[in-house]
Amino acid sequence: MSExxxxxxxxxxxLVIPKAVVGRLSLYLREVQHLIRDGKETxxxxxxxxxxxxxxxxxxxxxxxxGQFGHPGVGYRCQELVDAIxxxxxxxxxxxxxxxxxxxxxxxxxxxxxxxxxxxxxxxAFDVDDDVIGFKVEGVDVYHIQDLAEVVKAQSIRLAAISVxxxxxxxxxxxxxxxxxxxxxxxxxxxxxxxxxxxxIGVDLAMELEQLAFTVVNRDSKS
Amino acid sequence: MSExxxxxxxxxxxLVIPKAVVGRLSLYLREVQHLIRDGKETxxxxxxxxxxxxxxxxxxxxxxxxGQFGHPGVGYRCQELVDAIxxxxxxxxxxxxxxxxxxxxxxxxxxxxxxxxxxxxxxxAFDVDDDVIGFKVEGVDVYHIQDLAEVVKAQSIRLAAISVxxxxxxxxxxxxxxxxxxxxxxxxxxxxxxxxxxxxIGVDLAMELEQLAFTVVNRDSKS
DNA sequence: CATCTCTTGTTATTAGTTTTACAGGGAAAT
DNA sequence: ATTTCCCTGTAAAACTAATAACAAGAGATG
Numbered sequence: 001m002s003e004x005x006x007x008x009x010x011x012x013x014x015l016v017i018p019k020a021v022v023g024r025l026s027l028y029l030r031e032v033q034h035l036i037r038d039g040k041e042t043x044x045x046x047x048x049x050x051x052x053x054x055x056x057x058x059x060x061x062x063x064x065x066x067g068q069f070g071h072p073g074v075g076y077r078c079q080e081l082v083d084a085i086x087x088x089x090x091x092x093x094x095x096x097x098x099x100x101x102x103x104x105x106x107x108x109x110x111x112x113x114x115x116x117x118x119x120x121x122x123x124x125a126f127d128v129d130d131d132v133i134g135f136k137v138e139g140v141d142v143y144h145i146q147d148l149a150e151v152v153k154a155q156s157i158r159l160a161a162i163s164v165x166x167x168x169x170x171x172x173x174x175x176x177x178x179x180x181x182x183x184x185x186x187x188x189x190x191x192x193x194x195x196x197x198x199x200x201i202g203v204d205l206a207m208e209l210e211q212l213a214f215t216v217v218n219r220d221s222k223s
Numbered sequence: 224m225s226e227x228x229x230x231x232x233x234x235x236x237x238l239v240i241p242k243a244v245v246g247r248l249s250l251y252l253r254e255v256q257h258l259i260r261d262g263k264e265t266x267x268x269x270x271x272x273x274x275x276x277x278x279x280x281x282x283x284x285x286x287x288x289x290g291q292f293g294h295p296g297v298g299y300r301c302q303e304l305v306d307a308i309x310x311x312x313x314x315x316x317x318x319x320x321x322x323x324x325x326x327x328x329x330x331x332x333x334x335x336x337x338x339x340x341x342x343x344x345x346x347x348a349f350d351v352d353d354d355v356i357g358f359k360v361e362g363v364d365v366y367h368i369q370d371l372a373e374v375v376k377a378q379s380i381r382l383a384a385i386s387v388x389x390x391x392x393x394x395x396x397x398x399x400x401x402x403x404x405x406x407x408x409x410x411x412x413x414x415x416x417x418x419x420x421x422x423x424i425g426v427d428l429a430m431e432l433e434q435l436a437f438t439v440v441n442r443d444s445k446s
Numbered sequence: 447c448a449t450c451t452c453t454t455g456t457t458a459t460t461a462g463t464t465t466t467a468c469a470g471g472g473a474a475a476t
Numbered sequence: 477a478t479t480t481c482c483c484t485g486t487a488a489a490a491c492t493a494a495t496a497a498c499a500a501g502a503g504a505t506g
Contacts, residue, residue: 090440108331118429183439206341217313
């Protein structure tokens with residue numbers, strides 16, 4: 001009388017999807033959405049593999065982690081795949097996002113249309129500069145950061161993107177954590193400290209260029 | 224009469240630094256630079272480990288990949304470490320970078336000061352919009368993209384950051400490759416195709432948010 | 447100078463990831 | 477209905493990375 005076997009949960013009821021797979025999930029989603037836009041109804045592991053630059057076996061193994069919806073002899077139905085991945089990623093429903101820091105990058109993020117298409121909506125922006133507070137930027141209200149708690153609650157905001165100067169980052173993060181934000185996308189090029197229940201992803205643009213420089217300098221390396 | 228053993232090169236004379244290590248190298252660099260700014264002269268694997276969120280053993284193993292400059296009983300001298308990492312990364316000298324696409328994000332990138340501090344300088348910008356061509360944005364000349372070859376050559380540009388709309392990305396990439404650019408930082412949320420000798424790093428901001436959403440939704444997962 | 451403490455570099459072990467190989471399900475064709 | 481072909485899911489093998497454990501180097505201390 002054992003439980004039905006699941007690829008998704010282990011004995012402790014914890015979701016078990018390898019880190020490496022999660023990183024590729026978004027990539028699969030993006031490519032399959034493009035395929036749909038191009039009018040394709042089904043795809044297969046070989047095609048997806050070529051698009052992502054991984055082997056076909058890798059694709060099958062990755063996708064098998066969250067159920068069996070491949071169709072032998074046919075492949076994967078694109079829409080089915082998109083729905084499944086969105087479910088796993090949690091983007092089958094829209095996330096409200098707060099943006100903190102209306103500098104160059106902050107403004108660019110507000111104007112960026114790509115977020116909405118993937119299920120994210122910047123619903124409020126925050127700063128400490130009186131020149132922007134009270135105005136709308138790209139249709140989004142800009143509040144003083146002291147109003148964060150109130151707005152976050154009223155709008156059910158769970159994620160925050162932080163684009164403030166490095167020296168202000170940790171203080172802002174502390175505030176953001178205090179008001180109950182669950183995930184932070186940090187654009188400041190510093191490591192920030194958060195309690196363990198809060199998730200952080202850092203995007204450091206200079207670091208990306210550095211990685212690029214490395215791969216160029218060591219072009220024929222095995223790394 | 225065998226060659227002296229090297230941690231850097233294998234039998235074929237290829238540089239062997241594991242992918243995973245390269246990804247952390249930039250992180251080490253960033254943290255050690257912060258330590259120097261805070262007036263510290265030496266650090267050690269335990270301290271670095273805490274700053275990066277990895278074990279001390281991991282730090283030692285990573286750094287050991289590119290020589291032996293740790294000092295037993297003392298640790299690592301910060302400046303020595305920074306110089307060594309910059310050498311490996313290729314950022315001991317400044318890289319000239321071209322920016323293609325002067326939209327929201329492009330402008331934000333032009334204004335971003337962090338690149339220069341890490342050894343990157345955007346020396347020329349390109350677009351197809353007559354409203355910006357011929358002007359300077361943030362002190363950087365904006366050229367028509369048809370002048371790319373000429374400017375790239377004149378300014379010894381080896382890297383390009385691409386912040387054009389998705390639908391234009393591949394065409395721009397083809398052009399950029401044709402004029403001999405060696406590395407591309409792609410901000411368009413599409414996979415681009417390049418010949419094998421050209422290196423690409425993609426930055427997809429919606430995808431980063433997606434990854435964040437996943438970690439929030441599956442907060443207590445093992446992945 | 448011997449000893450103690452700190453901290454590295456490295457080896458051995460364990461864990462995680464990718465690749466390879468193939469059995470079998472399902473559609474299409476004859 | 478049988479055969480053929482395609483394509484998945486998965487087990488096993490190969491590879492890569494992370495962790496743990498420790499011998500030995502270097503400064504500090506008495």
